[in-house]
Amino acid sequence: MMKVLKVSTALCAGALLVTLPLSHAAGAEPDGSPLAGSAPAQSPAEKLKVDYENGALNSGVEGLTTTHATAPDASGVVRPGHGGAYAVQHKVTLGDAGYESNGAPRSESATDLLPSGQFDVGDVQRYEFSVLLKDWKTYAAGDSDTGDIVFQGKYAGGNVPAFYLMAKRNEIAFRSPHLNQQAAVVPDLRPYVNKWMSFRVDARWTTDETGYFKVSVQLPGESGYKPAASYENVRTYQPDNPADHGYIKWGLYRPSESIGNGDVPTRIVQHDDIRILDLS
Structure with a gap:
């Protein structure tokens, strides 16, 4: 009979129980090593890679939206990047x-018009990116505590x-509005200002309760990604208005911030090594 291990330690607030089968049907021994004679696991297929190594604002990817903000320095290619010559800022x-787009303070790159950058119901995808908070003014008691969004999975x-994912107070938080769930995936960002942090979001896009979001983080000095938050057996594709696809965006979006609220007037972020992988 197959043994079942129930993992009851939540990775974050609101995480659901995960049931993991410890069976040879999974193609692995209990320690995770491949079964003798079993085929090696295949690497996920890469759908999109944006690494800016050619020095272009669209990284040479036709159809990639760069920014709709009109200020000359709202976006640009800078050096050095994350392990390479260039990144986007x-x-x-x-x-x-x-520094506004569609009436809101933001400057972002997006894959809305790029088929290889889209997702739909039934897709299982991995989103990876590295981000650097440039000269980031950290939070102090009494400051406004609204969030600066640095990456989105958008309908x-x-x-x-x-x-x-957003920088809120002195943490990096992952939030899903429809699930009404939020978790601090980097509890304290202050040691990592002006340093590259890497994130991974795995998503199964469903209109029923079989979807998931799984978030992993690799901080400076770490050798690999570590799990940070997980929401499983949830509905992940639920737009309020009709949507024939979803897409990703990266950059800086400050939806609830203003000078009147006492928010930091200028923020700068850099991104690099954005990838979409097909996990299906």
């Missing part, structure tokens, strides 16, 4: 229309995001 200054058609 986005900048937003509150109260300046040159098309003007919908709210399926998920996003």
Whole structure:
């Protein structure tokens, strides 16, 4: 009879129980090593890679949206990158229309018009990116505690995001608005200002309760990704308005911030090594 291990230690607040079969049917020994005579696991297929190594703002990817903000320095290619020559930089200054897009303070790159950068119901995908918070003013008691969004999984058609990662107070948080779930995946970002942090989000896109979001993080000095948050057996594709696909965005979006609220006037982020992998 197959043995079942129930993992009851939550990775984050609101995480659901995960049931893991310890069986040879999974193609592995209990320690995770391949069964004798079994075929080696295949690497996920890479759907999209944006590494900016050619020095272009669209990284040579036709159809990649760079930014709709009009300020000359709202986005640009900078060096050095994350393990390479170049990265992309986005900048937003509150109260300046040159750093606004669709009426909100933001400067982002997006895959909305790029078939290889889209997701739909039934897809199982991995999203990877590295981010650097440039000269980031950290939170102090009494400061505004709204969040700066640095990466989104977005439904098309003007919908709210399926998920996003944001710098809020002095943490990096993962949030899913429809699930009404949020977890600190980097509890304290202060040691990592001006350093590259890497993130991985695995998503199974479903309209029933069989989907998941799994978030992993690799911080400076670490040799690999470590699990940080997991939401399983949940509905992940649920736009408010009709949407024929979803896509990803990276950069800087400051939806609830203003000079009047006492928010930091100018923020700058850098991104590199954005990848979409097919896990299906």
